[in-house]
Amino acid sequence: MLDARRTRPVLIALLVVAVALITIDFRDGGTSGAHSVGGRMFGPVEHVAGDVTGWFRGGGSSAEVSALQKQNTALQLELGQAKVSAQEAAELGSLLKLSGSDHYKVVAASVIAAGGDYSDTVTISAGSSDGVAANETVLNGDGLVGTVVATTPTTATVQLATDAGATVGIRMAGDGQIGALTGTANDFSGTAPLKLTLFNADATLKPGQELVTFGSVGGRPYVPGIPIGRITKVTTQPGSLTPTALVTPFADFTGLGVLGVVVSK
Amino acid sequence: MSRAVILGRPVNGQFASEPSAWRKALVVAALPVALFAAVVVQLTVVNRLPLPGGTAPDLVLLLVTAVAVSTGPMTGLLTGFAGGLALDVAPPATHYAGEYALIFCLAGYFAARIAAASAATTGERNPWVELGAMAAATAAGEAGKAGLGLLLSDPDVTHPAIRHVLPGAIAWDLLLTPIAFFLVAWVAGLARPVAERAPRPEFVGAQRLAAAFRLASAGAAPNLKLAGTGAKFTDDRPARRVPKLRLADARSRSLVRTDLAGSGAARPAGAVGRTAKLNFAHSASALRTAAGPALRGRTPRLNFLHSGTALRSASGVGHLGGTPKLNFAGKSAALTPPRTQKSPGKGWIRAGDHPGIAPHRGQRGPGKGWIRAGDHPGIAPSRGQRGPGKGWIRSRGRSAGVGGKAFGTGAGSGLVVAGRRPPKSGWLRTDAHRPPAPANRARPGKGWLRKSKRPRANWYSSGPSTRWVRRSRSKDRWRIRRRSLSGALLPGVRDLRPSGDRR
Numbered sequence: 001m002l003d004a005r006r007t008r009p010v011l012i013a014l015l016v017v018a019v020a021l022i023t024i025d026f027r028d029g030g031t032s033g034a035h036s037v038g039g040r041m042f043g044p045v046e047h048v049a050g051d052v053t054g055w056f057r058g059g060g061s062s063a064e065v066s067a068l069q070k071q072n073t074a075l076q077l078e079l080g081q082a083k084v085s086a087q088e089a090a091e092l093g094s095l096l097k098l099s100g101s102d103h104y105k106v107v108a109a110s111v112i113a114a115g116g117d118y119s120d121t122v123t124i125s126a127g128s129s130d131g132v133a134a135n136e137t138v139l140n141g142d143g144l145v146g147t148v149v150a151t152t153p154t155t156a157t158v159q160l161a162t163d164a165g166a167t168v169g170i171r172m173a174g175d176g177q178i179g180a181l182t183g184t185a186n187d188f189s190g191t192a193p194l195k196l197t198l199f200n201a202d203a204t205l206k207p208g209q210e211l212v213t214f215g216s217v218g219g220r221p222y223v224p225g226i227p228i229g230r231i232t233k234v235t236t237q238p239g240s241l242t243p244t245a246l247v248t249p250f251a252d253f254t255g256l257g258v259l260g261v262v263v264s265k
Numbered sequence: 266m267s268r269a270v271i272l273g274r275p276v277n278g279q280f281a282s283e284p285s286a287w288r289k290a291l292v293v294a295a296l297p298v299a300l301f302a303a304v305v306v307q308l309t310v311v312n313r314l315p316l317p318g319g320t321a322p323d324l325v326l327l328l329v330t331a332v333a334v335s336t337g338p339m340t341g342l343l344t345g346f347a348g349g350l351a352l353d354v355a356p357p358a359t360h361y362a363g364e365y366a367l368i369f370c371l372a373g374y375f376a377a378r379i380a381a382a383s384a385a386t387t388g389e390r391n392p393w394v395e396l397g398a399m400a401a402a403t404a405a406g407e408a409g410k411a412g413l414g415l416l417l418s419d420p421d422v423t424h425p426a427i428r429h430v431l432p433g434a435i436a437w438d439l440l441l442t443p444i445a446f447f448l449v450a451w452v453a454g455l456a457r458p459v460a461e462r463a464p465r466p467e468f469v470g471a472q473r474l475a476a477a478f479r480l481a482s483a484g485a486a487p488n489l490k491l492a493g494t495g496a497k498f499t500d501d502r503p504a505r506r507v508p509k510l511r512l513a514d515a516r517s518r519s520l521v522r523t524d525l526a527g528s529g530a531a532r533p534a535g536a537v538g539r540t541a542k543l544n545f546a547h548s549a550s551a552l553r554t555a556a557g558p559a560l561r562g563r564t565p566r567l568n569f570l571h572s573g574t575a576l577r578s579a580s581g582v583g584h585l586g587g588t589p590k591l592n593f594a595g596k597s598a599a600l601t602p603p604r605t606q607k608s609p610g611k612g613w614i615r616a617g618d619h620p621g622i623a624p625h626r627g628q629r630g631p632g633k634g635w636i637r638a639g640d641h642p643g644i645a646p647s648r649g650q651r652g653p654g655k656g657w658i659r660s661r662g663r664s665a666g667v668g669g670k671a672f673g674t675g676a677g678s679g680l681v682v683a684g685r686r687p688p689k690s691g692w693l694r695t696d697a698h699r700p701p702a703p704a705n706r707a708r709p710g711k712g713w714l715r716k717s718k719r720p721r722a723n724w725y726s727s728g729p730s731t732r733w734v735r736r737s738r739s740k741d742r743w744r745i746r747r748r749s750l751s752g753a754l755l756p757g758v759r760d761l762r763p764s765g766d767r768r
Contacts, residue, residue, distance in 0.1 A: 007337075010342065010343070011342050011370070014343075014346045017346075018346070018350075018366040018367035021361075021366065022361045022367070022417065024362075025362045025363060026361055030360070030361055032362060034353070034362035035354050035358070039354070039355075039356045042351070042356055045305050046305060046308060046309055049305050053310055112309060113308040113355075114313045115357040115358060116352070116357075116358070117323075117434050118414060118419070118426055119357070121357045121358070122357055123308070159359065164420050164421045164426065165421060
């Protein structure tokens with residue numbers, strides 16, 4: 001068949017190109033130049049499309065402004081809580097030599113795009129031109145949302161806390177036990193909660209306990225004291241070394257609208 | 266001009282089959298635009314919709330497969346690669362660049378290949394086949410995305426995630442497959458020639474002849490004519506049922522294969538059923554027709570023989586039809602009476618040389634001696650048939666049946682009867698000294714035509730002559746070697762071995 005004779009070399013060439021792209025990206029850990037090129041190409045378009053869809057979602061600009069104001073107040077409150085939590089964490093922070101814990105600024109941005117079925121990632125409308133850089137904490141009025149993993153001049157990609165690749169260091173609000181919180185993948189629908197693993201084998205977990213972020217050195221990728229969620233079910237197995245539980249996040253990951261990125265001054 | 270184009274069919278020149286150039290250019294330019302729009306809409310709208318199931322359809326994959334089946338493999342694979350790569354590098358994506366490009370490229374290519382193969386086989390585009398190919402490619406693409414992510418140990422693609430996502434994603438895709446297909450097919454149809462309804466079949470050889478027959482008869486058999494005879498072969502009475510004509514060339518294995526006249530084996534025509542089939546062979550050009558079912562069909566009065574074509578006809582002789590009048594003009598004729606046929610009178614057919622006779626199930630045995638084959642009748646009665654009268658078939662030549670054990674006592678007759686009463690003794694007389702059927706023949710024992718010992722594979726055993734053999738120290742071994750050499754070099758021994766795969 002003439003057509004097959006002509007198309008087969010093209011097919012093989014394109015498959016080789018695809019495999020080469022995968023190999024290069026695999027070597028670079030998913031941050032090869034292809035992503036930045038794609039971000040520059042699709043970022044502005046998604047920006048426009050996100051504005052259009054946001055207009056539809058918000059039902060107009062006035063509703064959008066009111067929503068923004070509401071979010072702003074919530075963020076202010078949230079930041080205050082975070083500061084209080086940071087005060088509580090001051091003792092630990094001094095031990096961990098956390099620096100500049102009170103020099104945070106929040107950049108507001110809206111979600112303009114979302115990832116596919118397997119990855120819990122969103123694109124927000126603020127990029128490196130707004131001061132957003134990778135490994136910065138993203139939160140909304142309810143609590144922690146995720147962290148920035150990649151930026152373009154106009155957009156940034158946020159890995160949600162529910163992503164299977166995300167791990168957040170946490171501190172129990174009451175007794176200060178520390179642990180790790182991992183996403184369970186594909187709970188963009190909000191059904192699957194997060195998985196909590198405490199480091200202290202003797203600690204006891206009760207449903208209803210609240211979690212805040214433990215904080216990282218320099219506030220990256222997570223600033224301390226951001227509320228995350230509440231324990232809904234304790235899944236500690238008898239005989240296991242570490243207590244485990246399922247955590248329902250405060251933030252509604254299905255209806256993410258306006259987010260704030262904590263940028264360091 | 267514009268008004269005509271808006272209406273979708275150009276007025277100037279109603280036989281102009283080509284659409285206007287700018288319309289074609291518009292459709293071609295619409296493809297990348299649509300692809301880009303699909304990527305953006307997928308990322309900004311579809312992925313954010315809180316759809317039931319927690320998953321979302323993949324618009325880009327749907328567009329790729331729909332374009333592929335509507336156009337061709339080249340367009341399919343290029344579209345797939347471009348769309349997949351766009352999904353790989355557009356901002357929220359965190360998987361490795363190139364994953365979706367690989368999967369979508371393969372999905373588009375194979376969807377188009379399936380559709381193109383179907384179109385090449387049947388001669389026309391079948392939208393249902395294209396829809397099926399598109400659905401299969403879409404589902405395979407979704408599975409491929411998961412599989413490749415698993416292969417690359419993507420932290421997001423885990424087994425529980427796949428179990429949760431994949432069924433929902435495939436269900437959403439299949440739900441949207443018809444919509445995407447008809448949209449894309451409509452747009453692609455704008456760029457195609459207007460005379461899309463009856464494409465000129467590009468058949469080769471006898472297939473073109475078959476297409477001409479089908480075209481001339483509009484799918485109906487009774488008016489089938491062969492050129493050059495000038496005679497009217499149709500029955501004057503209107504046919505009740507139009508038998509289907511199916512075309513098969515030499516490569517097609519979908520139809521019931523019948524053997525050539527000279528092979529001496531006739532197959533049971535039970536699988537032929539009620540539809541007559543025309544086989545237009547490539548070189549032998551043996552035209553066989555089995556006309557009509559027994560109860561409803563008409564009996565063609567005449568059969569025709571073109572120059573160099575051997576025609577076989579088996580006519581339905583039922584309650585409505587009378588005794589067929591068959592003219593076996595050639596030396597080769599195979600008779601295939603349909604089921605529930607009453608046996609005709611004694612001696613109603615006397616074939617010349619090679620009649621292949623295959624009575625059917627439920628058929629009563631005809632009277633004694635109603636067929637006397639001359640040399641090579643191939644006889645294969647079906648199961649459930651009562652044994653005919655004594656001596657109703659006397660075969661003298663080589664008769665072979667299909668499969669199964671040969672009945673009979675010691676003579677090893679070639680008749681194949683499954684689940685049937687043994688016939689009365691002597692109702693079939695075959696040659697006593699006919700060699701048994703090859704399938705049931707025992708392999709020859711050791712030393713029949715084979716050497717009892719294989720020649721040794723020495724350095725000299727493959728030499729061209731015995732001059733290579735050096736004298737050994739022992740005279741006894743020398744003699745043994747010489748004997749084995751002569752056996753190994755005996756010409757034609759290899760060909761006489763009943764190994765079966767002789768070439």
